[in-house]
Amino acid sequence: GQQLNQSPQSMFIQEGEDVSMNCTSSSIFNTWLWYKQDPGEGPVLLIALYKAGELTSNGRLTAQFGITRKDSFLNISASIPSDVGIYFCAGPPRDGAGSYQLTFGKGTKLSVIP
């Protein structure tokens, strides 16, 4: 099946710093989703991308749908302590059950040092 590779796996940053993470696939995706999971909670959708080259912001978060359609990027500007959590990328695979399912990356765990 398709796999999504997220990097970095984890990162420790100082409060106020900007953060960048990415997600890559060996095959084309038509949708990229970015979720955040707070400790002990379920994932919450941050940003959805549907078009190659699309750049979308949600507050201090900006995500981009890569031109090749095989990657996506998430940036967080001026990090704050509540940004702590695990960030997942996801997209629908193109085989098997079609668009019912999502393939998830394994996540980037973000820690913010006050």
Added chain:
Amino acid sequence: DVKVTQSSRYLVKRTGEKVFLECVQDMDHENMFWYRQDPGLGLRLIYFSYDVKMKEKGDIPEGYSVSREKKERFSLILESASTNQTSMYLCASRTGQAKNIQYFGAGTRLSVL
């Protein structure tokens, strides 16, 4: 706002017990999903349902079953709980239309002793 509610946040069960995890969504979504989440393994799909009374196996269905008698409710059943089923269980729902967005519940952390 979409609301996906999982009946328990924490559960502790004994090996061999039958365990029911309940999930309810209030947005009239056609599709519902059960995942388990383990450190280093990410989210793995157990079962999903694309409509009432319909179910499909995901990537790791062994040891689990599901029930969807009503559109808003999707239950995950552990017929005979084992210690290797200790995990975080996440329910999600999705409209049958495009967009592909799944909405998650807060999760149930299950410990099997």
